[in-house]
Amino acid sequence: QLQLQESGPGLVKPSETLSLTCTVSGGSISSSSYYWGWIRQPPGKGLEWIGSIYYSGSTYYNPSLKSRVTISVDTSKNQFSLKLSSVTAADTAVYYCARHRDGMDVWGQGTTVTVSS
Amino acid sequence: EIVMTQSPATLSVSPGERATLSCRASQSVSSNLAWYQQKPGQAPRLLIYGASTRATGIPARFSGSGSGTEFTLTISSLQSEDFAVYYCQQYNNWPLFGQGTKVEIK
Numbered sequence: 001q002l003q004l005q006e007s008g009p010g011l012v013k014p015s016e017t018l019s020l021t022c023t024v025s026g027g028s029i030s031s032s033s034y035y036w037g038w039i040r041q042p043p044g045k046g047l048e049w050i051g052s053i054y055y056s057g058s059t060y061y062n063p064s065l066k067s068r069v070t071i072s073v074d075t076s077k078n079q080f081s082l083k084l085s086s087v088t089a090a091d092t093a094v095y096y097c098a099r100h101r102d103g104m105d106v107w108g109q110g111t112t113v114t115v116s117s
Numbered sequence: 118e119i120v121m122t123q124s125p126a127t128l129s130v131s132p133g134e135r136a137t138l139s140c141r142a143s144q145s146v147s148s149n150l151a152w153y154q155q156k157p158g159q160a161p162r163l164l165i166y167g168a169s170t171r172a173t174g175i176p177a178r179f180s181g182s183g184s185g186t187e188f189t190l191t192i193s194s195l196q197s198e199d200f201a202v203y204y205c206q207q208y209n210n211w212p213l214f215g216q217g218t219k220v221e222i223k
Contacts, residue, residue, distance in 0.1 A: 108160065
């Protein structure tokens with residue numbers, strides 16, 4: 001059974017870079033035709049897609065975040081990662097990783113990231 | 118830029134009743150539309166993809182319909198575990214979620 005697990009610091013200072021990793025277990029991140037994505041949810045609000053990566057390394061990002069986002073993949077570790085630069089309090093959220101093709105069918109449990117000094 | 122609008126924001130329904138949730142896209146997304154259920158403190162769960170195909174393990178009381186710009190999620194007979202927030206999401210281009218509909222107990 002495929003499982004995803006997010007990891008990374010729970011507290012990031014304003015203007016710094018948020019870094020998270022999603023570890024895939026029970027299957028290969030190199031599975032063809034799937035994208036691996038990051039989604040976030042600010043407290044009490046809805047879902048916002050951040051960006052996604054294919055196992056080959058091709059990426060696409062939410063236009064509203066594109067200038068600050070980098071997503072990369074490490075197939076040898078079965079992981080993909082998110083970097084979000086120049087964070088502010090507005091980036092405080094639960095961050096999820098998910099697999100998607102036609103809809104996002106497998107999700108991590110989410111990790112809370114707070115931006116505060 | 119596509120905008121996804123869900124209505125109503127909150128739906129009050131009695132257990133056993135039917136719930137009908139709407140999702141509208143500002144431009145056609147074909148049938149590239151998914152529905153999710155999210156309970157407090159949990160990750161979203163995929164219910165429907167391709168506008169009308171139930172995901173693996175989803176009960177038959179959940180059904181989706183529509184194409185183009187108008188979509189509907191119907192829960193035929195609400196069970197206690199169905200009270201949650203529901204999101205639609207288009208994937209015709211980059212993934213975009215609606216703002217959600219909360220289904221609460223009447």
